[in-house]
Amino acid sequence: MTRGHRAVHRVLWPLLAAIVAFGLTMALTLRPPPEDPGAPAPATEAQPK
Amino acid sequence: MSAGFQAVQWNARKLVYDGVLLAAVALFIGSYILIEARITPPDNALAWIDLRINACGVCAFIMLTIILSIGPLARLDPRFLPLLYNRRHFGVTMFFVACLHAAFMIEWFLARGALPELWTELTTMADYAKFIGFPFKTLGLAALAILFLLAATSHDFWLAFLTPRVWKGLHMLLYVAYGLVVMHVALGVMQDDCRVLVPLLLGGSFGIVTLLHVLAAWRERAGDRGTSHEGWIAVGPPASIPDKCAHIIAAPNGERIAVFRDGDQIGALTNLCAHQNGPLGEGRVIDGCVTCPWHGYQYRLEDGCAPPPFTERLVTYAVRLRDGIVEVDPNPLPPGTKAAIRVAAA
Numbered sequence: 001m002t003r004g005h006r007a008v009h010r011v012l013w014p015l016l017a018a019i020v021a022f023g024l025t026m027a028l029t030l031r032p033p034p035e036d037p038g039a040p041a042p043a044t045e046a047q048p049k
Numbered sequence: 050m051s052a053g054f055q056a057v058q059w060n061a062r063k064l065v066y067d068g069v070l071l072a073a074v075a076l077f078i079g080s081y082i083l084i085e086a087r088i089t090p091p092d093n094a095l096a097w098i099d100l101r102i103n104a105c106g107v108c109a110f111i112m113l114t115i116i117l118s119i120g121p122l123a124r125l126d127p128r129f130l131p132l133l134y135n136r137r138h139f140g141v142t143m144f145f146v147a148c149l150h151a152a153f154m155i156e157w158f159l160a161r162g163a164l165p166e167l168w169t170e171l172t173t174m175a176d177y178a179k180f181i182g183f184p185f186k187t188l189g190l191a192a193l194a195i196l197f198l199l200a201a202t203s204h205d206f207w208l209a210f211l212t213p214r215v216w217k218g219l220h221m222l223l224y225v226a227y228g229l230v231v232m233h234v235a236l237g238v239m240q241d242d243c244r245v246l247v248p249l250l251l252g253g254s255f256g257i258v259t260l261l262h263v264l265a266a267w268r269e270r271a272g273d274r275g276t277s278h279e280g281w282i283a284v285g286p287p288a289s290i291p292d293k294c295a296h297i298i299a300a301p302n303g304e305r306i307a308v309f310r311d312g313d314q315i316g317a318l319t320n321l322c323a324h325q326n327g328p329l330g331e332g333r334v335i336d337g338c339v340t341c342p343w344h345g346y347q348y349r350l351e352d353g354c355a356p357p358p359f360t361e362r363l364v365t366y367a368v369r370l371r372d373g374i375v376e377v378d379p380n381p382l383p384p385g386t387k388a389a390i391r392v393a394a395a
Contacts, residue, residue: 013263
């Protein structure tokens with residue numbers, strides 16, 4: 001890689017890693033609690049993931 | 050290399066690489082479906098489609114994680130270089146697996162006769178203001194669009210047409226695609242699947258890829274610090290350059306120069322391979338030619354020209370021996386200029 005590519009690489013990676021790590025942590029923190037196993041099953045099909 | 054055009058230049062190594070790759074993908078998807086179906090037997094056609102969606106999604110994510118790890122792994126340990134050799138085929142295969150994941154998702158909606166629901170999900174603007182509840186499929190589609198662009202331009206035609214510098218810059222979009230995929234999973238399946246396995250695999254994969262990139266970048270930082278003075282750069286005694294290998298130095302502008310020794314011949318070439326800007330100085334002299342460790346492109350040490358019938362030419366640098374020390378003039382010579390010297394048996 002050229003020096004320019006390496007410079008972009010070194011800026012892009014930590015920035016992207018920080019954004020994604022923050023998003024991942026938030027998504028994990030705000031995740032809804034597990035459903036009560038005794039609760040009735042939902043009437044409709046769950047969405048595909 | 051550049052003599053004659055073939056859509057794909059196949060050789061035994063590429064065929065073995067692709068064969069192993071396709072077999073591993075088929076084995077993974079097949080095993081995933083079998084194991085999951087045994088643990089939680091699907092009770093209807095939709096559940097079977099769901100299983101296929103998950104199998105292809107997990108496979109594509111693992112493949113993307115491996116692809117992003119190959120670069121830093123090869124920099125940290127040359128034993129991983131064979132994985133880098135045909136990484137583009139790995140990337141294109143991963144794109145097709147991701148397409149299968151998206152196709153099965155559309156099949157799921159079609160099977161329910163509910164395709165408009167998918168459209169509604171993607172176009173409900175109010176949901177884009179939410180974090181939990183964000184239309185995560187849009188993130189996956191955005192990643193797929195980037196992967197399509199990268200797969201479509203993966204051929205050497207585009208590499209030559211765009212120039213290695215632009216092509217490499219464009220293909221750095223893969224990092225953005227990876228970020229989108231991680232958030233696609235985090236806001237999608239991770240919100241519904243309460244097993245600890247999902248965040249563990251997702252966070253673990255992301256953490257490994259990040260750690261490898263940080264380690265590789267840290268190790269390379271010293272190599273980017275150019276010398277402060279403008280004159281000839283001292284490399285060391287001829288014997289300090291391992292035979293058939295290179296000593297990499299940095300010019301005052303920070304670009305790297307590979308100083309190779311082949312027996313009693315010492316020459317300096319740019320560290321950038323003409324093919325994909327691969328790190329030439331990490332290669333070796335094979336059959337009398339400097340050989341790029343990435344894809345085997347070869348150049349003569351004496352003048353930086355690829356052997357006939359190939360036509361690539363590299364920038365060379367003047368070399369001299371002064372008081373028993375090899376020195377390199379950091380001012381580049383026109384590509385293909387003879388600049389190597391002969392020294393007494395090193």
